[in-house]
Amino acid sequence: MKKNTEEMRLLKRVRTRLMKGICQYGLIEDGDRILIGLSGGKDSLALLELLAERSRIYKPKFSVVAAHVVMKNIAYESDLGYLKAFAEERGVPFVCEETSFDPSTDSRKSPCFLCSWNRRKALFTLAKEHGCNKIALGHHMDDILETLLMNMTFQGAFSTMPPRLEMRKFDMTVIRPLCLVHESDLKELSALRGYRKQMKNCPYERDSHRSDMKEVLRRLEEMNPEARYSLWGSMGNVQEDLLP
Numbered sequence: 001m002k003k004n005t006e007e008m009r010l011l012k013r014v015r016t017r018l019m020k021g022i023c024q025y026g027l028i029e030d031g032d033r034i035l036i037g038l039s040g041g042k043d044s045l046a047l048l049e050l051l052a053e054r055s056r057i058y059k060p061k062f063s064v065v066a067a068h069v070v071m072k073n074i075a076y077e078s079d080l081g082y083l084k085a086f087a088e089e090r091g092v093p094f095v096c097e098e099t100s101f102d103p104s105t106d107s108r109k110s111p112c113f114l115c116s117w118n119r120r121k122a123l124f125t126l127a128k129e130h131g132c133n134k135i136a137l138g139h140h141m142d143d144i145l146e147t148l149l150m151n152m153t154f155q156g157a158f159s160t161m162p163p164r165l166e167m168r169k170f171d172m173t174v175i176r177p178l179c180l181v182h183e184s185d186l187k188e189l190s191a192l193r194g195y196r197k198q199m200k201n202c203p204y205e206r207d208s209h210r211s212d213m214k215e216v217l218r219r220l221e222e223m224n225p226e227a228r229y230s231l232w233g234s235m236g237n238v239q240e241d242l243l244p
């Protein structure tokens with residue numbers, strides 16, 4: 001009984017924050033066809049589950065397609081059968097595309113940059129092929145705040161991954177419907193639902209800046225439990241007169 005109540009509270013919190021993000025940043029409109037980038041990680045599995053559920057509700061009326069990109073030269077062990085079944089059990093069509101990149105062709109760009117650029121390109125192609133006007137990614141609030149802290153610390157820029165990004169040149173909009181959802185809730189949801197963990201065997205992976213920023217965010221929240229909301233609020237409260 002206690003477990004059920006906790007589950008219901010968690011689901012209510014996640015659904016409320018999803019809808020708050022969607023409404024606040026105008027992420028989904030009537031008639032949208034949305035390609036969901038399904039990596040196989042907990043965040044995009046949750047995104048698919050939540051958007052599939054939402055798409056069956058009358059307003060706004062939108063449809064979804066799940067897409068997985070296989071990067072042939074990276075030994076990720078994506079279980080395509082699991083991803084396909086996961087999507088189809090929720091009434092969502094599943095599509096997959098293979099691509100690859102050669103890190104030796106451009107030594108000025110890091111393999112991580114090339115990988116994510118090529119993955120993004122494959123997602124755009126799939127979105128066009130399947131008549132989608134939007135691509136949804138599984139980044140959540142912690143990802144966005146960690147990127148803000150990374151960009152300030154390492155790039156000298158006050159910027160991050162926005163909830164909504166219109167790419168006019170490609171006639172495509174990238175959305176992040178989990179932008180107000182906390183990572184801790186997604187972890188709990190994943191455990192509750194028993195999402196299968198994906199094996200990551202990337203030879204290049206060492207995103208130490210991100211894990212450092214995760215620690216910084218944790219420390220800030222220790223100092224002020226409201227820190228994440230203040231950081232988020234600061235992005236909409238830039239007081240230019242009080243800046244150099």
Ligand SMILES: Nc1ncnc2c1ncn2[C@@H]1O[C@H](COP(=O)(O)OP(=O)(O)OP(=O)(O)O)[C@@H](O)[C@H]1O
Nearest residue numbers: 037038039040041042043044067068069137138139
């Ligand atoms: N191979 C892929 N195929 C399709 N979409 C992807 C792929 N890799 C990443 N994405 C999309 O980009 C988002 C961010 O990617 P990132 O690599 O940070 O996440 P992840 O650690 O793979 O897993 P997740 O965010 O799903 O828990 C994912 O949530 C997903 O929407």
